[in-house]
Amino acid sequence: MKALVKQGPGEGLEYVDIPTPVPERHDVLIRVLRTGICGTDLHIFDGNPWATRTVRTPRVVGHEFVGEIAAVGPGVGGLLPGQLVSAEGHLTCNSCVNCQADRKHLCRAAQGLGVQRDGAFAEYLVLPAESVWVHRPGVPLDVAAMFDAFGNAVHVADAFPLRDRTVLVTGAGPIGAMAVAVARHRGARLIAVSDLSPFRLDLARRAGAHLVVQAGEQPVDPAALGQEQGFDIGFEMSGNPSAQSDLIAAMAHGGRIAALGLPDEDVPTDWSDISLRMLTIQGISGRKVFDTWHTMADLLDDGLDLSFAVTDHFAAQDYEKAFATAARGDAGKVILDWAPRD
Ligand SMILES: [Zn+2]
Ligand SMILES: [Zn+2]
The missing domain is CATH 3.90.180.10 (Medium-chain alcohol dehydrogenases, catalytic domain)
Known part of the structure; x- marks a missing residue:
């Protein structure tokens, strides 16, 4: 073969x-x-x-x-x-x-x-x-x-309850964009997405993002996105060190981050900032095995469209x-x- x-x-x-x-x-x-x-x-x-x-x-x-x-x-x-x-x-x-x-x-x-x-x-x-x-x-x-990649997206999106929450997604590759679609399906109030690539920002828009930010051209500033208090939920999908620090800085106090992206290099982390603002960072890898696969199939049965x-x-x-x-x-x-x- x-x-x-x-x-x-x-x-x-x-x-x-x-x-x-x-x-x-x-x-x-x-x-x-x-x-x-x-x-x-x-x-x-x-x-x-x-x-x-x-x-x-x-x-x-x-x-x-x-x-x-x-x-x-x-x-x-x-x-x-x-x-x-x-x-x-x-x-x-x-x-x-x-x-x-x-x-x-x-x-x-x-x-x-x-x-x-x-x-x-x-x-x-x-x-x-x-x-x-x-x-x-x-x-x-x-x-x-x-399906395996869709499972990563569902694992991230379902890490925290999303209904009526504001969500910032850093990284709009296929998994990031699918996570946007799931977040929209779960009833997030506002989904903003940053990426370097205009093509991928368009993918995020087609997935249901309300706002997109071209990183590198515009600052990822929650106030400029109408979120003076910061975002409730973050999805880190890029593995890009500057996107990771943008995301942490853009979170509301008590904000919760699901982190899937893997940086190629060591990234300095300001632990006092995380402690003082009581942020939660949940690492995400793979899927919760077939628990996630059943959720994926249910989402498709519910009409979730991933054709984009x-x-x-x-x-x-x-x-x-x-x-x-x-x-x-x-x-x-x-x-x-x-x-x-x-
Ligand atoms: Zn994969
Ligand atoms: Zn084992």
């Missing part, structure tokens, strides 16, 4: 032939239809220090996908060939304290699909049946292809163009097409 493989340190990936994986007793073989390119994949493509430290090569990359079950192992019940599926991209150990206490999102030994084990940017992948999510009828294939988030499609073999597009500021979610649905 064809797969996108990180062959060693340095930049780039290769589109190569490798053996099709074989499912074991409790595994499922999935024929991949479409995959979404995530920031994690861009870091691996670039071979940045985190990727070089973390990814053992050779490795099939990628974790956002939709596919059809092609075969199931003899020990798998309840899943059938032909079902439309995605999978939770964090595979948990099931034996640490948090896994045993049903807090799998806090597993300390979780393996990332496409990072610590072979991923989804391939014609087929094998996964343990317990990681597989069967889509409800009617989910668009492009939305299904980025996918902006580009490429054939899998054109991955270099696709990765270059995803790395620029003027794209939303970029999808690689692997196979049409039968």
Whole structure:
């Protein structure tokens, strides 16, 4: 089968032939239809220090996908060939304290699909049946292809109650924009979004943002946005150190921040400011496993529209163009097409 493989340190990936994986007793073989390119994949493509430290090569990359079950192992019940599926991209150990206490999102030994084990940017992948999510009828294939990223957005947006609250979002990539859509759906009173990219600010507007601020051109000033007291809730989606300090400065006393973005460098933090203004900063990683996946499916059943988030499609073999597009500021979610649905 064809797969996108990180062959060693340095930049780039290769589109190569490798053996099709074989499912074991409790595994499922999935024929991949479409995959979404995530920031994690861009870091691996670039071979940045985190990727070089973390990814053992050779490795099939990628974790956002939709596919059809092609075969199931003899020990798998309840899943059938032909079902439309995605999978939770964090595979948990099931034996640490948090896994045993049903807090799998806090597993300390979780393996990332496409990072610590072979991923989804391939014609087929094998996964343990317990990681597989069967889509409800009617989910668009492009939305299904980025369910994992949608889950990040829902995990952030549902970190704190939003009804009638004011929200400032720093970073309007695909996950930031989807978090805006969820915040709007949850009844936030005002959603302001900052980003460097005009394209992404437009994405945020289409997602339902009331106000946008082009960072770098305008200050992110709550008073100028009509919020003299500061914002109730912050979503940090950028990983950009100056956006992070803008966000902290723009919070109301008692404000609460859900922080997903990962900075590349150490960022100095003014702890007295956080203490004296009684801010809460909640780190967010991944999803609350299938708890979040059910919420995502409920949101789509309720009519949440994510069609704005996918902006580009490429054939899998054109991955270099696709990765270059995803790395620029003027794209939303970029999808690689692997196979049409039968
Ligand atoms: Zn991702
Ligand atoms: Zn665990």
